Amino acid sequence: MARRNLNDLLAFVTVAREGSFTRAAGVLGVSQSALSQAIAGLETRMEIRLLARTTRSVSPTAAGERLLQAIGHRFDEIEAELDALTEMRDKPAGTVRITCTDHALSTLLMPKLGVLLLEYPDIKLEFDINYGLRDIVADRFDAGVRLGDYIDKDMIALPISPPLRMAAAASPSYFARHPAPTTPNDLTAHRCINFRTSGDGGLYAWEFERDGRKLNVRVDGPLVLNTSAHIVEAALAGLGIAFVLEDEFAPHIEEGRLVRVLEDWSPSFAGYHLYYPSRRQPSPAFKLVVDALRL
Missing domain, CATH: 3.40.190.10 (Periplasmic binding protein-like II)
Structure with missing residues (x-):
């Protein structure tokens, strides 16, 4: 039996995982045309379509998915073993x-x-x-x-x-226009800076706890962001109350650029x-x- 070209199989695994010939070519350090020819040659020799191509994406066919599940982890094991040899x-x-x-x-x-x-x-x-x-x-x-x-x-x-602990804070200029909240439920009447999670794409419900009582508050406001650094910038700009990890606010609170609220509702967590x-x-x-x- 003729030996399979392992380079072509590695090329297939990389394209299937990356979902893109462009990204896979970058990972492998080859040209996109050479990668495309390698996949085409592999499909010709195996006489079966392994990848479904559209103008926007690449995904394994049923046969390709079976091949990926069968051999993908083998390349991972080889790579891990080669890394382990560096102990020598x-x-x-x-x-x-x-x-x-x-x-x-x-x-x-x-x-x-x-x-x-x-x-x-x-x-x-x-x-x-x-x-x-x-x-x-x-x-x-x-x-x-x-x-x-x-x-x-x-x-x-x-x-x-x-x-770690979470902290709710806003700028002095914001609290000059709005009364500071005294309970988490007061936040529903405030302009808050929301965080959109990457997992399910939903808006993060702010989590509070005091004396064993837990409260999750759905807030609303003028801005939705998905990075904490930009949330801090928005709070500094006076756009509303923000809720991030305590140490991200700490230097701004210490120097008076932000005012912390509801601190007694923010216990530590893992x-x-x-x-x-x-x-x-x-x-x-x-x-x-x-x-x-x-x-």
Whole structure:
């Protein structure tokens, strides 16, 4: 039996996962035309269509999906084994891909892992800024960073930050025009800056708790955003009351640019966790990342 061209199979797996010849070509470091020819050649030799192409997207056919499920993880295992072989080298090497929020990146990951890159120049890090709960296995991430309450139970979860708190705040100019709320329910009469979640696309219900009593409040206002940094900017501009992690507001509150409200309704909760599949065979580079982030 003639041997299959593994490069063509890898090309198929990459296109199927990326859903785009352009993105897959970038991942593989080849031209889009060469990638298209490789897929066409593979389909011709197998005498079956593997990918359904439209002007906007590429997706596996039924046969392609079966092939992807059968061989996709094999390439992942090969890549993981090659990474593991770097243990035999003097210096760990390889790429570690992590999905996280911009706040976690700026406050935790860059301060701790930037030092790691200086010490181990053969290690590369790739960060995906995303507020949704990415499927790190399907999307081929080594790990993710999310708040502890939002991690699947089948993952290894390592705490990498102390407990966190949320904070509601607005500018002095806003409160010069509106009375400060004294209970979470008062927020329904205020102009609030909403956050749209990446997971289900809904608007985040602000979560409060005091003396064991929990309240989720649906707020309304002139602005909807999906990044916390821009929410802070909107609050500073006097556009309404915002609700983000406490330390994102902290310097502005300390210097009087923002006024905090409802502080007694904001208890602490589980902080950031690094999570990854329990069945994953960690590479030396990934082990160093874990050790650098460990509390």
